Amino acid sequence: MRSPRPVGPRTLAGRAAAARGTRAAVARGDLSRVVLLVPDPHARFAAVELSGRFFAEEVLGSGYGICTYVFAWDIEREALPAGPESPLAPYVRGFGDLRMRPDLATLTALPDGLCGVVCDVEWPDGEPARAAPRQALTEQLLALEALGYVPSVGLEHEMVFSDADGPLTAHGVDYALGGTERLRPLLRDLRSALDRSGLGVESARAECHPGQYEIVLRHRDALAACDDALLQQLVVRTVAAEHGVRASYLAAPEAGQGNSCHVHLSLASAAGEPAPGAGTTLSPVMASFLAGVLRDAAALAPVWAPTWNSYVRLRSAPFSPRALRWGVDDRTSSVRVAGRDESLRLEFRFAGADAQPHLVVAALLAAGRAGVEECLTPPPAGAEVGSLPGAPWEALSGLDRLTKLLGDEVAAQQEALLRAELAAGCEAVTEWQHRRGGLRA
Numbered sequence: 112m113r114s115p116r117p118v119g120p121r122t123l124a125g126r127a128a129a130a131r132g133t134r135a136a137v138a139r140g141d142l143s144r145v146v147l148l149v150p151d152p153h154a155r156f157a158a159v160e161l162s163g164r165f166f167a168e169e170v171l172g173s174g175y176g177i178c179t180y181v182f183a184w185d186i187e188r189e190a191l192p193a194g195p196e197s198p199l200a201p202y203v204r205g206f207g208d209l210r211m212r213p214d215l216a217t218l219t220a221l222p223d224g225l226c227g228v229v230c231d232v233e234w235p236d237g238e239p240a241r242a243a244p245r246q247a248l249t250e251q252l253l254a255l256e257a258l259g260y261v262p263s264v265g266l267e268h269e270m271v272f273s274d275a276d277g278p279l280t281a282h283g284v285d286y287a288l289g290g291t292e293r294l295r296p297l298l299r300d301l302r303s304a305l306d307r308s309g310l311g312v313e314s315a316r317a318e319c320h321p322g323q324y325e326i327v328l329r330h331r332d333a334l335a336a337c338d339d340a341l342l343q344q345l346v347v348r349t350v351a352a353e354h355g356v357r358a359s360y361l362a363a364p365e366a367g368q369g370n371s372c373h374v375h376l377s378l379a380s381a382a383g384e385p386a387p388g389a390g391t392t393l394s395p396v397m398a399s400f401l402a403g404v405l406r407d408a409a410a411l412a413p414v415w416a417p418t419w420n421s422y423v424r425l426r427s428a429p430f431s432p433r434a435l436r437w438g439v440d441d442r443t444s445s446v447r448v449a450g451r452d453e454s455l456r457l458e459f460r461f462a463g464a465d466a467q468p469h470l471v472v473a474a475l476l477a478a479g480r481a482g483v484e485e486c487l488t489p490p491p492a493g494a495e496v497g498s499l500p501g502a503p504w505e506a507l508s509g510l511d512r513l514t515k516l517l518g519d520e521v522a523a524q525q526e527a528l529l530r531a532e533l534a535a536g537c538e539a540v541t542e543w544q545h546r547r548g549g550l551r552a
Contacts, residue, residue, distance in 0.1 A: 244469035265330035278322025362463030369428030403482015410509025
């Protein structure tokens with residue numbers, strides 16, 4: 112069983128209606144095994160597998176527990192430090208349970224005969240867990256809908272396929288068929304798995320770095336775009352592992368290379384009328400949205416670039432520009448105006464493939480909405496108005512603005528995660544350090 116993935120914008124009420132339409136079918140207990148999935152701050156799922164009957168009889172009505180620290184753990188699943196006054200303190204004090212609430216609009220067929228469903232998460236008293244990336248995005252969608260707008264979002268994630276001998280293509284094969292022969296058995300099974308999932312693939316192609324590939328889903332409502340991007344990654348990694356292949360979403364596979372998370376975004380009215388612009392000229396609301404994002408992009412760097420490796424991409428990958436400027440159909444700019452007329456959209460090129468997609472889109476919506484509310488005017492096309500930080504410690508300078516845009520809990524979470532990343536990097540001994548040490552001899 113799977114929910115249809117309608118393309119284009121959809122209000123939160125529209126999503127809820129789709130979920131209600133699926134509920135009766137699920138309640139019959141037709142599902143064999145169900146995996147409850149919760150997006151964590153590291154762009155991965157925390158998961159619990161249940162029998163389909165238990166899911167139908169108990170979990171649909173009452174939810175199911177998950178430990179609070181899933182929103183306050185580091186990449187190795189160790190609890191982040193949080194003092195008694197920290198907004199993260201409730202997540203690591205006592206390690207109690209939150210309650211998962213399945214969103215039936217997300218039902219997806221996964222490999223091994225499993226059915227996945229993405230969940231919202233709340234405290235036992237029913238209050239939402241505001242450190243949850245999915246909740247952060249939902250709150251931004253509610254605020255944008257209050258202004259009368261609904262986004263349509265398409266995410267483009269690049270990844271690198273490699274095995275024990277290295278990347279599965281020896282060189283960049285951008286848009287190529289030849290040179291991809293080692294990829295073909297994997298891609299054949301991956302196509303089948305993605306077709307069964309119902310996620311709605313738009314395109315797939317080889318990319319410009321060794322072993323690099325990109326599979327793009329069709330544009331859809333923002334929650335679906337982010338949920339489905341992680342669901343697709345789960346399918347990709349599962350099928351790749353069956354072939355003895357690793358699918359890596361590392362932001363910089365090597366210096367000078369980049370795996371990105373490009374976000375294509377347009378706005379429509381709550382009634383579904385497009386509001387992007389005419390030709391390649393942005394409408395006033397889209398222009399103000401762009402201006403707001405450009406103004407706050409540097410402050411939101413912990414979201415776009417959450418790891419040490421993120422900054423290798425920003426510093427060295429030629430199509431991952433740090434300079435904050437926009438241009439019409441210009442992939443060297445950090446924001447590209449793509450398409451025309453009703454397909455006109457903004458492509459935000461800040462984030463790496465290691466970024467958490469719900470938080471990336473939430474950050475874009477928060478900054479863009481502020482631009483709309485303040486009727487900001489964007490700079491001229493091509494004009495530089497600043498740059499993204501070039502190092503993780505520089506990204507800590509915008510935390511006040513991050514707090515204002517995404518709230519205390521998300522800001523405290525992102526600060527703690529970035530500080531944990533810095534500490535881990537400073538405590539590691541790498542081959543790079545050994546090589547540099549040898550040069551001192």
